[in-house]
Amino acid sequence: MKIPTEITYHHLEKTEAIDSLVREKIAKLEQFCDYMNSCRVVIEKTHDHPKMGSPYRVRLDITVPPGHELAVDRSPDEGIQYEALETVIREAFDAARRQLVELVERQRQWDRNSPSQQQMVAIVTQLFTEEGYGFLRTIDVDREIYFHKNSVLNNDFERLTVGTGVRYVEEQGENGPQATTVKIVNKPGVSAEKASQTEMETPLGWNS
Known part of the structure; x- marks a missing residue:
């Protein structure tokens, strides 16, 4: 359990x-x-x-x-x-x-x-563990998106580190765009640039 x-x-x-x-x-x-x-x-x-x-x-x-x-x-x-x-x-x-x-x-x-383009790839750029939120940097247009720990699937918020690769779904919140569903797509705690191709296909524009 x-x-x-x-x-x-x-x-x-x-x-x-x-x-x-x-x-x-x-x-x-x-x-x-x-x-x-x-x-x-x-x-x-x-x-x-x-x-x-x-x-x-x-x-x-x-x-x-x-x-x-x-x-x-x-x-x-x-x-x-x-x-x-x-x-x-x-x-x-x-x-x-x-x-x-x-x-x-x-x-x-x-x-x-949902349109397939709404399932987007990003990396974690900022984490505020005690406050329970963080920010993602999108790969497509290089912008930051807010997310709350309750949006992270499988209760994996505490397993995130800066550089972890994720997929997310975005919607417009009261204070701007935010990620409503965040799923880890490389090993939790391993920075995106170190993730293997079998764990996460490196998207166009990914900078190591």
Whole structure:
């Protein structure tokens, strides 16, 4: 499991069985989207009265680049037959999976409909690690483009260094052009001029 995960328990004891189930469900989400930025799971017991429905509540917050956040809150209402914690967890993750699949399909559809020239090549020229952003220098017209760490696929922001080669998609932001999707195309941490031809085809105008 690659995605940074936070699992929190409120008013109930953590067990190995429940923790394993949650991690198994997160791993299955990665089968549908392997570039999620984070997944936060909160499991809590809200009451001890079976007549009020299941006492358990499960919340999921998932972030997906470039800036999407998916939220699920599963808490059976009063009058609904008592549901075990495992059932509530499964239902919450089923709902998250449906949202994630829909989002990924929209992104793929957008990619298919995007002109090929929008998929451009650049190198990282500036990094502000603590602030969580940086700048790319485009190869085509030699200009700088802003990007945020949430736009970097596979949670690879911390693996970037100045000189790393990337492909990116650009759109107009509030403060000008910005890269909304950034993907490393040579070895993270290896400067572009040292990347081999098998890792990245050197584009026209590339200066070593």
